[in-house]
Amino acid sequence: MSNYHIKHFEEYFQVYRKSVNNPESFWEEIAEEHFVWRKKWNNVLRWDFQKPEIKWFEGAQLNITENCLDRHLHTRGDKTAILFEPNDPNEPAEHITYKQLYDRVCKFANVLHDKGISKGDRVCIYLPMIPELAVAVLACARIGAIHSVVFAGFSSTALSTRINDCDAKMVICADGSYRGSKTIDLKGIVDEALKDCPGVESVLVAKRINSDIAMKEGRDEWLQPLLDEAYREYSAVIMDAEDPLFILYTSGSTGMPKGMLHTIGGYMVYTAYTFKNVFQYKEEDVYWCTADIGWITGHSYIVYGPLCNGATTVMFEGVPSYPDFGRFWEIVDKHKVNQFYTAPTAIRALAKHGTELIEKYDLSSLKVLGSVGEPINEEAWHWYNDNVGKKKSPIVDTWWQTETGGIMITPIPFSTPTKPTYATLPFIGIQPALMDENGQEIKGNQVDGRLCIKFPWPSMARTIWGNHQRYKDTYFSAFENMYFTGDGALRDEVGYYRITGRVDDVIIVSGHNLGTAPIEDAINEHNAVAESAIVGFPHDVKGNALYGFITLKDVGETRQHDNVRKEINQLITDRIGPIAKLDKIQFTSGLPKTRSGKIMRRILRKIASHETENLGDTSTLLNPEVVQEIMDNVK
């Protein structure tokens, strides 16, 4: 029996038991047999959740790109590594072989080196889903620079905040991007952001839309001519297993986005191992994850996990609705995709358009379907199962987080019997616990509580960049000796987990993690606004949408409400991005508050979701009368 590839349900239980009874020897064997190291570790694991400090494979040396690229050159050199499908269906797809990807990464690494980037430097990558994005990520890893990819849908303010937080020296961007029928002026956004980023020394610009853009002398350079000149070998910089690989920002319930820091060795082992098993990837398969590399899903399951396994991974530049809502199925058919991994919000958006567009295409290549990013509701699950998978492709509902680096709770397809809306069982090595509000673990089945993880796993984030205290406070302080996920979950009669959603002020909109605080900050910048509170409410496509309760300084001022609404959404777009726009805005004379002045979002959440039968006792509020006013005017 190979512990690396689990093929049936009993095997899952056997391997799972090994992995929790003896985690060190278990992970040691996986790491030793399936990866290329330059030097072996001294310790498999050292950990302390109090500090918190987590070290996997300490003392080992490696370069993750030797695992993603070099080691495949002899056996899979001519196999497609990245299959690029452009936004425009009439533009030919590009098949980049492992050899070609290796050359492109080495050349890019030489360019970074020549531009003065070295081990430990931070490089911000703000690129659309074009091959240069994956190449730039790997080139950073090859020279030991820490990449920080910022999703190219974020605004200039969001970009500059992230650049400054990690002190990036360089930005890699494109002139612009295609998204469906639109083009986006990415370089303009970068220029705007860099007005506030004195630490950025150079900007490399990939050409994608051939727009006429301004290049700042001494700072900006076109990427392609530099690559054309670059040497095609770059010997990988040897890194320690616990050296940083990347920083990726995720929203918190308060304050600045958190720069989650992932380190090389453990992240590599866990993402590769989960990829192999959760998607049951076989050598000839074509795998497609529709996420953007700007999110953790793309880092782990478009780039690192698949490439470590020598897989063919599709990179799609466009959107599911262009040129029509059949685009995903057209791509599945065209490239004979075997594993398809997407988000519930996409499934719901496609389901709205019926099944005609599915029937036009041959989806018989599909073997495994994945879902990630938010709970998948029953209706969407069945639509996906019936129409896309034709009831023969298991759905893997994968629960995990930016912080966890890799998939944590998931079925293993063809092994774990699936159950709609349940992420089912912990993956190998993962020890979940449900906790009650008094900090006690809730044992047994048919219970619900706050989802924690009791024991370290290799790909967990090691810290928040520049703020270890916040890392400790956010994840290791709510419950003693546990990692707290921020999610609630229930465990059914057979021990399957169902994630019930966030228990903090993070709202998942279309699978994107949004903190309420930065959105409220943006709203409060409007000079007519006194105060605001954002809550999520159920939305049939996005999962949740945002509802803003806003009080204006001049309460009597009602004439201009529509303008104020528009201006508020514009401010949000400018500060964060269009993702965070409010679907509903209700002006109110006050916000319900506790006597200590804390806004009662719980009440607002219920009102916004039309669940007002059970508001609880509001009489102890500072201003109980506003609750009635808000209910009378609710949209």
Ligand code: WT7
């Ligand atoms: C939050 C993490 C992991 C990549 C995408 C999101 C929610 C994620 C599921 C799922 C129910 C899910 C959780 C989690 N979530 N996957 N399968 N079922 N909820 O990463 O932006 O860090 O968000 O997304 O609430 O905490 P992220």
